[in-house]
Amino acid sequence: METSMTQRLITHLRHVDLAVPDYRQQLEFYTNTWGLKPEHNDTGLTFLAAEGSPEQYVVRLRESDDKRIDLIAFGAANAADVDAIAARLASDGVRLVSEPGALQTPGGGYGFRFFDNEGRTVEISADVAVRQHRAIEEGESIPVRLSHVVINSADPEGTRAFYEKHLAFALSDTLMHPRMGEMMYFMRINAWHHSLAIARGPHPSLHHASFELRGLDEYMRGTGRVLRAGVEKIWGPGRHLAGNNTFSYFLDPSGNTMEYTTELELVDEDTWHPHLYDFTQPEVSDQWGTANAMNEFVAQKSFNDPDKGLFLAPPV
Incomplete structure (x- = not known):
């Protein structure tokens, strides 16, 4: 029996991941102008944290010929909830991109990805390590x-x-x-x-x-x-x-x-x-x-x- 209200298992927004052709220029913008902190770098891939946030990163920047949203990521409370969401989506005919499993991104964790109705990639994850963060000081004009x-x-x-x-x-x-x-x-x-x-x-x-x-x-x-x-x-x-x-x-x-x-x-x-x-x-x-x-x-x-x-x- 379907309940009138799907149980809410998502807890919060984690990060937005963007692919851009002008990667160097974008990286310069997000770090030196916008005030994010590059925490993890790979070739053509940077994970950018907000100083006041416990999330490992809030923006992921990837070098690509195509400009796109790579994914929008949300958190869940635990691995069981991640599994429950994945099972619910699959049974409703939503296309999963990946099955729930260990994440290879900074902070690790457990998650999966799927396509929403228009084809955006969405990630749900739990058990990601908390980033060492700090209180933003008075007058400090960078993202929390x-x-x-x-x-x-x-x-x-x-x-x-x-x-x-x-x-x-x-x-x-x-x-x-x-x-x-x-x-x-x-x-x-x-x-x-x-x-x-x-x-x-x-x-x-x-x-x-x-x-x-x-x-x-x-x-x-x-x-x-x-x-x-x-x-x-x-x-x-x-x-x-x-x-x-x-x-x-x-x-x-x-x-x-x-x-x-x-x-x-x-x-x-x-x-x-x-x-x-x-x-x-x-x-x-x-x-x-x-x-x-x-x-x-x-x-x-x-x-x-x-x-x-x-x-x-x-x-x-």
Whole structure:
């Protein structure tokens, strides 16, 4: 008998893995400009940690002819839960890329990979060693952790349904447009307002990856530091209504959008009811009114190039 609610066995977002043709330039950006720390290197492969995060790495960068999301990784509490998720997906006809087993990535652990409905590779893992991390100091404008990942989807309703049905993601809020309908779904797997969001786009691709800074001061210092480095700012600084978090969006050298944020909302999951926000209302996009206006040109910057990795598992 199927229960109405799939039991949630995913605990949190771990990392987002990107493949890029301009690997050297990207590595320079993520380390010297964005503030991540290269912890493990291989030829054409770097694992980048956030100083304040217990995760072994929050971004993996791989050199490739094709620009793509290699994978999005989520954590589970233990190996039994990893097995349970894999069995559930397989019985539902979801294509597994790999069976559960020992991971060969930094920190080891136990996990498996599968394709989501549009062909993105997703990894679920448990028992990964905790990284030696530290408290980020006052005034230190580097990422504390990976906050959330937003994906573009050509079928946002189907993608939302996939993550709800198979992985027990819950809807926190929806952004809509009076003419274009529902435009973005904010999805959670714990008390954070969203770990994943799904945006309506022309093709599957990365919309943005977001990094939590220590607080408002550090977020503004970080925004200024990246601006002074000459990086193209797309949108911000401002404060969204959905999630109540701050935002400054920048384009990395490959044209992937990266966000600095802070103060993402923690919701009471027992009492939370999703809102439907009309993002043509200026205060929905930006409660402060400090950011440049969200228009079609700003929106198109985050459509990104079509992902070249759909239904193609990354080589590592």
